[in-house]
Amino acid sequence: MKKDEKPYSILVIEDNLGDYVIIEEYLSEYILNLRTTQVESFKKASEYLENENSYDLVFLDLSLPDKSGEELVLEITKRADGIPVVVLTGFADLEFGTKSLALGASDYLVKDNLSPAVLYKSILYNIQRVNFISELRESRKKYTDLFQLSPSPILVYDLETLNILDVNESAIETYGFSRTEFLSLNILDIHSEDQIESLPIKEFDFQKINKESPQKRARHLRKKGDFIDVEINPAIVNINNRDAVMIVIKDITENLKYIHKIEEQNQKFREIAWIQSHVVRAPLARMMGLMNLLESVEINPEDQEILNFIRQSADELDQIVRDIASKSENI
Amino acid sequence: MEENLIVIDDDEIALKILQRMINIINPSISLMTFVSGLEAIRHLKSKKHKKPPFILVDFHLKDVNEWEILEELESLPEYHSKVFIISSSVNSELPFQSRRFKSVAGFIQKPITFETLKSINQKISEN
Structure with a gap:
């Protein structure tokens, strides 16, 4: 069998030397460049995690001399800070294994069922999973930033109810309404009466606008009670399975x-x-x-x-x- | 003798200059001048000329709008192609805009030269 040649550094938090040796042996069957570090207490584990943050994965035994159970899982996952933590349990703790996932562990394995294949698969799967999650988090942050940090005010409203669903920082600054105030308004509330007819409300209108003139002018009401002239760029977006309109606004009052x-x-x-x-x-x-x-x-x-x-x-x-x-x- | 040239211009110095130039070119021309556009219109409407005279009209009279005077002349067919607009303006739109009037025969930019007056004199003698 060909071994995995990628280097792995694994922290094993386990006070039972016999169990540690088995784990080490099993992993070696699949992994060529393996570096395992054993620590026997929570205290030691905390020190190692704080000083060296380059572990690819942590195996955690549920009962250590100085800490165990729920508190142990919580504390370790907190200190692992993104490194996947795989909890090792005995049969008696099977139920707790499931609970540990809720506490932040990425996986749990029953000690008596361990085999080289199971361990190796768990390592691959959990490392991959953490990568996905952090990528997802990053791209979500990127999109949130794009929306929030955009210098142009952006409003999102429900295509059917016209309720405002989301606004960015620039919108709050430009219009003077707080986020909470915005979310209690609908899009008609910030328009002067005479303009409501020309609003891109219905989907049909929308297609017409996009085709004929992607930009549209309007007058919007601010909290102060004055109006600003704006150019709006509308787009249909889907939020929680509902059609919504996102409008990017350009304040052209000064222009x-x-x-x-x-x-x-x-x-x-x-x-x-x-x-x-x-x-x-x-x-x-x-x-x-x-x-x-x-x-x-x-x-x-x-x-x-x-x-x-x-x-x-x-x-x-x-x-x-x-x-x-x-x-x-x-x- | 019935006048054969009428000049309407509220710039009296300009009128004097024109008078003297006409005297030099052809002293036999009988010139009638108006400083008031309204009076000129009244005269043209009331008097039936045997030979309708040529008219030089300044475009920017104080007492009557330039287009009004042309509108009035439109209703007097005997003056069709008898009117020359004179103006000190260099606005290029004016000659173009005045072309739609049947009475307008041409547009003369001030100062009026001897050459221009000679060609008008020619027209008067052919009248």
Whole structure:
């Protein structure tokens, strides 16, 4: 039989040397690079777990000289901190074995039924299981973080009842409602009356929105009683087997204010351009007309030079006015 | 003698300049000037000309909206293609917008030059 070549480091908390030797022997049959450490008391076990945290698995006998039973399982699993703990029981404690799982042990084995195959399988299974659990926990945390730490407010509401199911930190900050207050509202409560009809409430509406314009504008009510203009990105999500809507919200109140201000300024600017184009140019055109008139009469060469300078200056001024007018026409 | 050119402009200096330039080009032109758009409209509506005169009208009169004056002239068919708009504005939209009026024959940007007046003089003599 080919042995498992991966290195395993296993802590055996067992005060009975005979039992420890059997375990060690059984494991060696399947595992080539085995390192077992035996400790005989709870006190020792605690020290080992605290100082060296690189064990792949812990075998725990249920009765030690200084601690046993429920308390022992609780304390060891706490100190093992993620390392799988497999409880070893005698027949008499069979019932307790099941209970130990609830206390945090990953598995239990009956000592009298031990065999090399059973032990090895238990090791593989429990190490794997712990890995899965920690991966799962991590990815769950990642998603929770994505939701909670998103700089955009996010609301989740039930598609049917419209009750708000979840909100993130940014939503709480933006709207001023506490989490509890949010969870007692439905999505219509944060909309102004005139907008309720255009809400993506029904699934049918939803598909329409997603197809035609994935983004939608709305006005949302805050706790203070004022409104913010928002752009919402809706998506259907499934929470506890119910359809829910998750909306990612972008507060565009400030943007709209800026746009409004810019439009106002453009209007003023157009007025100034109009003044340039017409009002300023009216007396200038008059001067140019006068020069046309002057050029029709004979004048002496010296005065002619002066006239030319005036003409040149007027033409330059005219060009400036035209430039301003043509640039401002594009606004 | 019946006038053969009417100029409507509330800029009196501009009127004076125009008057003198016309005198230089063709002293026989009989010029009638108005500083009030309303008075000009009243005159055009009440007087039946044997030969309807050409009209130069400033686009930005104080007493009447520029489009109103053109609307009034629309109802006088004898002035169709007889009106030139004069304006000191360099707004490029104005010539375009005024094109929809039957009365408008052209758009003249101030200052009015001798060349422009010569071609108007030509039209008057062909009238």
